[in-house]
Amino acid sequence: MVVTTWHMTQLIDKLADQAWRYDMGRRFEALADEVFQVIRWVLVVGFASYLAKAHDEILFSVTYWLLSALLFGYIASRFLLRPEIPFLGNPAARIPRLIQSALNFMLCIVVFGLTLWAVSALTQAIAEYRGAA
Numbered sequence: 001m002v003v004t005t006w007h008m009t010q011l012i013d014k015l016a017d018q019a020w021r022y023d024m025g026r027r028f029e030a031l032a033d034e035v036f037q038v039i040r041w042v043l044v045v046g047f048a049s050y051l052a053k054a055h056d057e058i059l060f061s062v063t064y065w066l067l068s069a070l071l072f073g074y075i076a077s078r079f080l081l082r083p084e085i086p087f088l089g090n091p092a093a094r095i096p097r098l099i100q101s102a103l104n105f106m107l108c109i110v111v112f113g114l115t116l117w118a119v120s121a122l123t124q125a126i127a128e129y130r131g132a133a
Contacts, residue, residue, distance in 0.1 A: 034078075041071045042119055049123040054130065072112045076105075 014020050048064040084104045088096050 037074070041074055042115065045071050045116075046119045046123050049119055050126055053123055053127040068116060071115065072108075075112050075115070076108050078108075 045064070045067045048060065048067045052060040052064040084100060085107065086100070087103045088100045091097050091100060
């Protein structure tokens with residue numbers, strides 16, 4: 001990719017535009033907030049998972065599964081209740097809209113499953129490390 005003087009001038013003009021900077025700042029803030037929310041949820045669920053693995057008590061397992069359900073709700077709200085990912089574009093007919101919602105729901109389940117798998121693997125490693133010390 002060749003960056004010309006014209007491209008640099010456009011970039012400098014955009015950076016000097018207060019409205020553009022404000023818009024970009026809001027977008028970055030929204031992205032950072034989403035990432036922070038996910039990290040916070042994963043840490044809370046991970047801690048509950050660690051407690052459930054380290055201490056074989058039903059209360060910790062129930063807490064873990066309740067927090068996992070809340071994490072699923074958060075992920076579902078991200079993929080289903082907000083604007084869906086347009087796998088099929090913007091269908092007007094009912095059946096394609098239902099298929100698109102089903103695809104978003106399946107994506108939500110896959111993301112949730114991968115998240116729980118990662119949390120489980122991480123907390124299992126931590127529990128084993130703490131047990132070995």
